[in-house]
Amino acid sequence: MKLGIISDTHDNMLAIARAVELFNAEKVALVTHAGDFISPITANEFGKLRAPFAAVFGNNDGDRLYLVERFKEIGRIYPDYHEFEFAGRRAVVMHEPKFIDSLIKSGDYGLLVYGHTHEIDIRVGETLVVNPGEACGWLTGKSTVVLLDSEDMTPRLVEL
Numbered sequence: 249m250k251l252g253i254i255s256d257t258h259d260n261m262l263a264i265a266r267a268v269e270l271f272n273a274e275k276v277a278l279v280t281h282a283g284d285f286i287s288p289i290t291a292n293e294f295g296k297l298r299a300p301f302a303a304v305f306g307n308n309d310g311d312r313l314y315l316v317e318r319f320k321e322i323g324r325i326y327p328d329y330h331e332f333e334f335a336g337r338r339a340v341v342m343h344e345p346k347f348i349d350s351l352i353k354s355g356d357y358g359l360l361v362y363g364h365t366h367e368i369d370i371r372v373g374e375t376l377v378v379n380p381g382e383a384c385g386w387l388t389g390k391s392t393v394v395l396l397d398s399e400d401m402t403p404r405l406v407e408l
Contacts, residue, residue: 255363282363283343333397
């Protein structure tokens, strides 16, 4: 089983289309988005996913009510964080890395996903930490996502 991890798409429709194509080709079981869609129009591309979708809002997401409305048939967008289970591990996705070091030290989660910084952060340990960087590529010039396979729990960074 594979998990698709994406963040900070910032209305880059081409990057979103590429990510959706990758996630569909890899037959991911779930896609999680760590926030900053920006516009509800992004649902047009995310609607082509063939996997369940769970996300959180980012600090730049403006029209949250309409985002929820547009994404209701695709999946769910949670206000601050979302807890779920992946490969028998307790997982959490959030946008801003609030209390990240404390969450890691707590040992409560086997997987911690965040966004916001636009910087790739992958830390393998008791708690696997994944920030896939920015899918939009606006700040770094690199449009990236992460694929996580439940077989070995090794994250694979993919440039779109």
